Amino acid sequence: MANLIFFYFAGIIVLTATLVVALRNPVYSALSLLVMFFHVAGLYVTLHAEFLAAIQIIIYAGAILVLYLFVVMLLNLKREERFHQQTLTAALLGLVLFGEAVLLLASRPLRLSSMSASSEPNVASAVGNTESIGELLYSTYLFPFEVASLILLVAMIGAVILSKKGLLESKSS
Amino acid sequence: MTFDLVLSGSDLLLLAPEIFLTVWLCVVLAIDFSIKNLDHENIAYLSVGGVIATLLNLLWFDYLGVTGTLFHDMFVLDRLAIFFKIFVLLSTVLVILSSIDYVKSFRFFRGEYYFLVMMSALGMMFMASAHDLLSVFVTLEFSTFGFYVLVAYLRDDVKSNEAGLKFFILGVFAAGLLAYGVSLVYGETGTLVFSEMAHTPGSYGLAIGFLMIFAALGFKIGAVPFHSWIPDTYHGAPTPVTAFLSIAPKGAAMAILIRMFYVALAAFKPTWVLLFVVASILSMTYGNIVAIAQKNIKRLLAYSGIAQIGNVLIGLAAGTKRGSDAILFYLLTYLFANLGAFAVVIGVGNLIKSDEIEDYNGLNRRSPFLAAAMLIFLLSLAGVPPLAGFIGKLYIFVAAIDQELYTLLAVGLINIIISMYYYLVVVKKMYINEPVDPSPIRVSIPIKTVIYVGLAGTLILGIYPRPFIEWVVAATLMFSNVTDMVAAALPHGSGG
Numbered sequence: 001m002a003n004l005i006f007f008y009f010a011g012i013i014v015l016t017a018t019l020v021v022a023l024r025n026p027v028y029s030a031l032s033l034l035v036m037f038f039h040v041a042g043l044y045v046t047l048h049a050e051f052l053a054a055i056q057i058i059i060y061a062g063a064i065l066v067l068y069l070f071v072v073m074l075l076n077l078k079r080e081e082r083f084h085q086q087t088l089t090a091a092l093l094g095l096v097l098f099g100e101a102v103l104l105l106a107s108r109p110l111r112l113s114s115m116s117a118s119s120e121p122n123v124a125s126a127v128g129n130t131e132s133i134g135e136l137l138y139s140t141y142l143f144p145f146e147v148a149s150l151i152l153l154v155a156m157i158g159a160v161i162l163s164k165k166g167l168l169e170s171k172s173s
Numbered sequence: 174m175t176f177d178l179v180l181s182g183s184d185l186l187l188l189a190p191e192i193f194l195t196v197w198l199c200v201v202l203a204i205d206f207s208i209k210n211l212d213h214e215n216i217a218y219l220s221v222g223g224v225i226a227t228l229l230n231l232l233w234f235d236y237l238g239v240t241g242t243l244f245h246d247m248f249v250l251d252r253l254a255i256f257f258k259i260f261v262l263l264s265t266v267l268v269i270l271s272s273i274d275y276v277k278s279f280r281f282f283r284g285e286y287y288f289l290v291m292m293s294a295l296g297m298m299f300m301a302s303a304h305d306l307l308s309v310f311v312t313l314e315f316s317t318f319g320f321y322v323l324v325a326y327l328r329d330d331v332k333s334n335e336a337g338l339k340f341f342i343l344g345v346f347a348a349g350l351l352a353y354g355v356s357l358v359y360g361e362t363g364t365l366v367f368s369e370m371a372h373t374p375g376s377y378g379l380a381i382g383f384l385m386i387f388a389a390l391g392f393k394i395g396a397v398p399f400h401s402w403i404p405d406t407y408h409g410a411p412t413p414v415t416a417f418l419s420i421a422p423k424g425a426a427m428a429i430l431i432r433m434f435y436v437a438l439a440a441f442k443p444t445w446v447l448l449f450v451v452a453s454i455l456s457m458t459y460g461n462i463v464a465i466a467q468k469n470i471k472r473l474l475a476y477s478g479i480a481q482i483g484n485v486l487i488g489l490a491a492g493t494k495r496g497s498d499a500i501l502f503y504l505l506t507y508l509f510a511n512l513g514a515f516a517v518v519i520g521v522g523n524l525i526k527s528d529e530i531e532d533y534n535g536l537n538r539r540s541p542f543l544a545a546a547m548l549i550f551l552l553s554l555a556g557v558p559p560l561a562g563f564i565g566k567l568y569i570f571v572a573a574i575d576q577e578l579y580t581l582l583a584v585g586l587i588n589i590i591i592s593m594y595y596y597l598v599v600v601k602k603m604y605i606n607e608p609v610d611p612s613p614i615r616v617s618i619p620i621k622t623v624i625y626v627g628l629a630g631t632l633i634l635g636i637y638p639r640p641f642i643e644w645v646v647a648a649t650l651m652f653s654n655v656t657d658m659v660a661a662a663l664p665h666g667s668g669g
Contacts (some may be wrong), residue, residue: 103377104357143244144311147299150195151315154292157202158322161282161289162337 005046012039026072030065037061051129180243187241187250190227190234190258191298197223198291205284213283217273220287221266224294228262231255242304246366249304256501256648257301257428264421264508265294267626270619271516272413274523279326286326290417293319297425305366306355306386309429313351313393316425317344320418324410336409343402347392354385367437375441383438387448390433393426396486397455400479407475412522415471416515419478423485424504430489431497435652442492446576449490454584456483461591470518471528473595474511477554480592481507484569487581491572494652499568501645506561506634510553513627517547520620525610530599535608543614544603546624551596553631556589561634568642 016036023029037060044053137145185192201223205216235255242249269290276283296316303309321344325337355365361378362370373379391399407415434445460480467473485507488500520543521536522528537544553562566589573582616624634641 100381104381107377140245141247141307143247144307147296147308147311147315150292150295151311151318154289154296154315154318154322157285157288158318161285161322162325162328164281 002046006043009039009043009046012036013043027069030068030072033068034061034065037065049129051133184241184243187239187243188248190230191295193230194223194227194291194295194298197226198288198295201291202285202288205288211284213276213287214273216284216287217269217276220291221269224262224265224269224291228259228266231259231262235259246368247305247308248299248302250302251651252648253428253431253651254302256645257424258298260424260504260508261294261297261301261421264417264424264512265290267512267516267623268413268417268421271416271512271519271623273619274617275411275413275519278523280329282326286323289319289323293323293417294421297421300425301428303429304368304432306358307365309386309433310348310351310355313389313426313429314348316422317348317393320344320414320422323414324406324418326411326414330409332409333411334409336406340402340406340410343392347389347399350385350392351389354382354389357382357385367432370437371439375444380444383433383445384448386433387430390426390430391452394423394430394482394485395479396452396482397459397479398452400456400459403479404472404475407478408469408471412471412515412519412528415475416512416519419474419515420508420511423478423482424508427485427500427504431500431649431652434489434492435497446490446492449486449492450578450581453483453486453490453581456480456486457584457588458483461588461595465591465595467595468530469528470530470533470599473530473599474514474518477592477595478511480588481511481554483588484566484585487569487573487578487585490578490581491576493572493575494649495575496572497649497652498642498645499565499572501648502568502634502638502642503565505641505645506553506565506631509627509630509634510550510560510562513624513631514547514550514554516620516623516627517543517550520616520624521614523617523620524614530602532609533599533602534606535611536603536614538608538611540614540616542621543616543624546628547603548600549628549631551599553635555593555596557593559635561631561638564635564638 013036016032016039019032020029020036023032037056041053041056041061044050044056198220201216201219204219205211234250235252238252240251269287272286272290276286279286293316296312296319299308299312300316303312321337321341324340325334327333357378358370359365361376361382362373364370388399392402395403407419410418434442438445457480460476460478460483464473464476464480467476485500485503488496488503490496491499518528521533521540525532533547536547549560553560556562556566566585570582570585573585
């Protein structure tokens with residue numbers, strides 16, 4: 001049963017991910033990306049990472065995808081400007097990535113059965129998924145967490161500097 | 174699960190330089206926001222004051238020998254970290270000083286410029302202390318974020334916008350590679366901390382993961398084949414930002430590279446040495462040959478920087494304690510010569526509004542001081558005795574001879590000759606060619622200060638290098654057993 005659910009999610013992920021690059025209309029691509037994000041969240045649920053699943057939906061499906069759609073619609077590219085021929089690069093890169101995946105999988109036996117077994121909640125069950133992540137963020141991983149807050153400050157100031165409107169016009173006149 | 178964070182006051186002392194700088198730059202930002210019509214020069218000197226105070230704090234730590242680790246080994250303050258923090262802060266001071274005239278040409282957001290420069294410096298200070306892959310990722314992105322904005326700072330200049338976009342897209346791509354590599358390494362070893370990885374058996378996953386991480390860091394230091402962003406970004410960015418970009422991030426990324434390969438991957442040294450030999454040969458040769466054809470001084474220095482990083486990588490290819498000493502010393506010599514050369518470019522560029530090498534014709538007539546300073550910096554970059562660059566190259570080559578890397582040595586020596594050519598072409602233009610416009614060039618006091626510091630550094634490191642060599646030898650003391658580790662680990666570690 002666990003395997004069946006896994007293959008359902010994994011299959012849809014592969015299918016929709018292919019559609020993202022195969023579809024010609026960028027809006028459809030974004031929508032199939034949305035479907036993919038939901039199924040990745042589903043995978044997280046089967047691994048007992050409920051918090052990650054929620055985050056996946058809120059941040060990726062909610063925020064990042066909406067941003068993509070904004071960009072796609074704002075740019076409003078003409079049909080012929082949308083595509084660049086990159087078949088050769090894509091084929092080479094794909095070959096490298098495929099070879100890498102084969103190497104990784106071939107170097108050790110595939111452990112699908114143990115995957116569902118190891119997904120038994122060990123730490124999370126005691127206090128709950130979200131609590132344990134919160135505790136880790138404020139104890140073991142406090143340093144990267146605090147540094148990330150500084151990154152947000154830089155990003156905020158940087159966004160203002162790069163995008164504030166009306167500066168070029170008013171000062172030059 | 175218990176809440177297992179124990180932090181005492183003495184632990185936080187290790188973070189004192191970073192905390193101080195964070196507070197200081199927030200104060201600078203607040204002052205810039207709240208006082209209208211405050212001259213940006215005051216903000217600049219305020220920033221320089223804060224950075225120098227942090228620098229003194231670190232020098233004091235170095236003198237006292239304060240060391241330790243924090244946050245479960247994620248943050249480490251050892252003498253290597255202190256060296257690179259001093260390195261980053263020194264370049265920050267010089268960059269801020271040489272920016273003051275340039276910033277006058279900005280029409281808006283003058284104060285925020287200094288804030289972003291200090292913010293990037295803070296990120297690089299954290300990089301020097303990063304001791305696990307998660308902190309590496311977060312701190313690397315932190316420092317790069319400030320640069321994304323700084324490179325595109327000239328909003329009405331198409332070139333600057335293009336440079337910023339190019340840098341951003343390739344930088345994000347490198348970040349993606351880094352994250353993917355980190356995930357592979359974590360999957361293989363089950364840990365993120367360098368020192369805990371030291372005894373994992375080799376596997377394809379580990380090899381691919383570290384290759385990805387190496388690619389991302391190679392992007393940071395601008396080594397061939399990850400250099401493609403360098404020329405256009407250096408060309409389009411505001412010149413002081415180019416100067417900053419050409420030295421500080423390279424030092425900070427080098428700190429991570431040394432830590433990663435000397436601590437986490439010491440057992441696989443025979444494998445990764447090859448990686449660095451190839452990257453080094455490619456960077457030196459490509460950088461020097463393409464530099465010959467350059468017409469723009471910023472692009473020339475960009476390609477020469479790629480070549481210089483090739484020299485630095487010789488030290489990593491040697492993979493010994495002496496190799497790491499040589500890297501640190503070489504970076505120090507490069508700091509003074511490179512920032513000095515950029516200060517001259519900024520000084521000239523501020524007045525004639527051009528960075529073409531043609532416009533350096535007869536610089537000696539227009540400003541003998543600038544021409545003489547540029548001559549010394551270029552000769553030091555080329556490695557002419559008795560200047561600092563000579564000792565730096567000598568040190569690196571000795572490290573290579575120790576490990577019998579004669580091919581690398583031969584390529585390095587040939588490249589010195591090639592580099593001599595294009596450096597001397599600039600010198601010839603400055604001294605022999607006639608100027609089109611003979612009006613004298615006046616240099617402002619902050620830029621003069623930077624040039625004097627650069628000259629002093631270049632001459633002192635070249636003539637009396639002993640105290641500095643002792644300093645770098647002490648900074649890498651923890652690697653003195655790196656070869657023993659290889660010997661101990663070799664029987665188990667099949668090449669990764």
